[in-house]
Amino acid sequence: MPTVILLDVSLSMSRPVSTTDTTESHTRFTIASAAINTFLDYLCIHAKLEYVALVTFSSVYEVAVPFTREFDNIRVKLPQLEEGDKTCIEAALHGVNHLILNEWGYQTPVQIILITDGSCGVGAIGRNRIIQALPLPPTYPAKIHILPVVSPHDPCLQHAMPLYQKIVDLASNTVNNSNVNLIRGAIYCPDQLSVPGVGVAMTRLCEQHYQEFWCTLKCGQLETRVQIFPAPHPAQQEGLAASYTLSNQLHVIGFLQQQDLGTPIAISKHLVIPQAQVGTNSSTRENYGSKTPTKEGSSNEGTSTDEDNISDPSKVPNFCVLLHGALKVEGMAAIVQLGSDWWGTVSAWCEVSRARRSCLLLSILRPGASAAPWLGALDQLGPADETSVSTETFPVRSWRSYSGGGSGCAWARPHALLADVQKVLRHARKLPDKTQHLYKELNRLRRAAISLGFSELLTCVGSALERECTVLPSSAPPECALQLAHAAAALRDPRTALDIKHTLQPLAANFTVTSMSH
């Protein structure tokens, strides 16, 4: 999750901190800087791909370093920051909202680490006013952590606590994106006001909220350890209390052509990054030996290369790379089981702008078997059997009729009703060629009218047909008049007109004979 470090640079942050150690003099600001460095150090090891931005605030906010993976830019910037006037949290949060919505939109979950000096700078009334003015909850999924650089016994902190608690609570009430269930943020108070004390609090924050997510990607007996980045969140389904947590084994259940797969309803997407097989030669053999029993044999060709392989993980064959290559070449995607009643897809993906740099992308689908209705129920995806012939292919048509293509009777708007009646009359004027069409349309109209209890319409169409009869040109074949009269009469027949089971049929007799009998 992209992270915003929201750093208080108000004047009160420059207050010196009294220490027993006289060799160094610290202010709250330098302690905060040290904490940020601790944070960046942690990310360097555990979450190198995280985007971090540094926003400073006092009564105004400033984006000191925009979102970057070059953490050094932030380190360099820290000593250069200028101090401001007074702490003004609501303005800062406005600024953060603006920055995040512009950069990440409203679908990407974001973490905000607010580092301040543990005093809200106002009295109780002012504090409540700030609470009222907070631009929270944000329209994007977010969690806010607060790290007050303050001694735990400072009375200011007690006063500011309700405000901090409110910020943390409100941030997790995101209205948007009901599928993702973010763990809420927290307040990390240091045990003592010193560089190590605040550093410990920051490390605690990192360990709780910046855990990398590792799992095993399994395809039958082939498997590899992968990192899923960004770390996935538990998901929730509306109407169910249960939340879905990603299992640490992702099982490939099979493959699909990319065009059959389409774009299922994903709740988040993640990079799948292969990891070196950890351990020594012997454990490598445990993982690989059973699948490549000849490895020893082939490596006899030169033990030196084998040793190279062990020291350089990029030269040890990895299933992930193979999978990526094959998915790309075949234009396919793998369906993976993420947990019970939960699926995802793995496909080769590359950014449009950097077509050559391609990677494996895991799309986590909405929990439940119906995340891609055109694939049918996901739990019923199975192998094409050698023996039996599969009856269905993709896309699976939904059993319900989609009104967009259907022929409903949406006559609530008069133009729709008019169009249907005009259609009948158009056919009536083109008899005898359109006899079949006329009766088909009449029956459709009747069916709709009966279900709506709209018998008035049928009477009206009956008279319209009779009128067409009277204005027939003299050259018209006698059949026309007969069919029109027949249809008009049928629409008015009290016994059959409103009977849904009855279908109007064209007059089917031999016309020369009928006309003589009349």
Added chain:
Amino acid sequence: MFPTNHKTIFVLDHTPYFGISSDNPIDFDVSKSRGPGYVPLPSVCKSLWTCSVEAAVEYCRIVWDLFPEGKLVRFVVSDSAAHILNTWAIAQQNLTHVLNGLCLVGPVRRGAGGDVVGLCAAIEALAEPSPTQAAQRPTDMLFQNRGRIICITSARDDDSIRSLAEIALNTLIPQNKKASTVQPPTTTDASTSTQSLVVHYCHLVIINVTPEKADTRVNNQPVIEMGGGLMGVEVIVCRASALANLLGRLVLPHYRLVTTTVTGIPMKEEQNASSSANYDVEIIHSAEAHAGLRALQTAAESTESVVLRWWTPRGAEGGAGGCNGPLWRVTPADVASRPSACLVNFLLNGRSVTLEVPRKGGGRSASHVLAAQGGELWIGALGGRTPYEDPPALSEGAGGRVTDYRIKEFGALMQQNKLLPLRGPGSNTKSRARLQRHTTYWPLTISSTLIFNLGSVIEPLTRLVVQETLTEDEVDSCRGVLLSLLGMESRHEFPTSQLPSNFRGKSSGRRDEQWRQVWGELEALIRAHSASPAHRALLRTLLECRSHNNHNTEGESSRASVIRATTDSPLSPVGAGNGNSSSDVWAPRNVLDTLLGAPRPPRRPDFAGRMVAGSRVATLYQHLQQDVETPH
């Protein structure tokens, strides 16, 4: 936990009053008069009944188009009795079923009766569990059975409306009491009878319908709570002609929907195909799709339809694939209009279109994508960076510099493990079991295998052996492969032409070793699949071949001795080439190691350290430390 919109019930008034005309004439003679003697048609008025049915049906259409599951609607037609048109069952949750039911009900007939029976029946229906509710335990603390009743009726005045609401509440309270007391003893036979649930909340919307010109003494009333929050009652007064619009507007807050007007869609004119004009189409979808646009809007603005401009697609577009987030279903607001139909057909034919936010000052910003998938229309939001952008290069990661992955073969494996929509449970498991079989022996790289590089020589065997079972014929053709390999070996041939060049170059001097690798790999492959009797039979054949093959080498002892004479160093132990003495010159290995490890050359003795160590790991230079220490 179940939202109010999980269950909705329409109560339609079918009493004689609803047979009267809505007094909103529709004129069919829109076209110009067609000359003298052309008698104009009398205009037609819908009855109140027709108006209420078509409005309710339209409401349902929107709900079911957007929520194929989880949002249920039922119909109760009320005259002298309550006619229940459908149940909560999924099979009855569609327009066809409801319309058929309405056909059977027919137009309004003479007779007595009111809407009260229907309302009571609706409240009873709310207590019936839906399929999803039945699948869960109602004892759960979070279990909330809520619902909405939309009652379309016509009352004399506010008092009649109030008494209607009171009747509803007076039905609900004893019914809840009964449901909550009955539950504990019936837990045992809960599965057999359809137990009724406590209704935790009921939103009752009473719509009072009148003909165009009739006066009414009923007034609008915002939601008021009754029965201590058990019921929320809302009254809306409406002309029959405006009823469809009203319900079309009500459905939006009920299901958290919003509308988007797609503007500037170029379409051919209906009458004149050579010219085209721009049309607007209004579509309905989840409110979440607009979250990004709403972020910087006021509350008042957010109730209006968002206008997005059609961005004429150039060639093939990425479709919904460009969306990083979720997709939402879309349905046209006016399904019968020609522009709607054109847009729907355009999308259903597999095209997609980008929508942009209209801007005055120029510059374009794509905001949404419309696309069809599986015969349904979807909208997805565009824009924003993604946290996974600029990924690390695979070539720099683990395994990234290996260049000889068996990509083509894995592609073939993927094709063999394609998924299809099957019926019935266990399909996923079946598929995983199959993948398991297909990957039992699957070297990742070309250089780590010989047998998979032999192509047509070995192909039927590698293809057939992964099957769950083998027929007689298949076993025979596998045997054929083994025998032909044996033949080749005895003729000192090696199918080198099949091998990649790096093997070929080195191969000539190492043919024996290559054959050993081939047999070793074959054994590992077949052993890994030896679950069925046919596979075991094949394994026996293979083992016979191998022993035969070993015997062969020994049989050619004269040739072997020639080679030994030329290659062995003078220090080679005498009789090292004798296969029978292998137990003496080789350290013991367990079966697994034997299977996994390289076959041992029959001639060379094992490393002395390993022979001493036995089955343990041999220590190298074990005396080194001693040697260093002794001088001190």
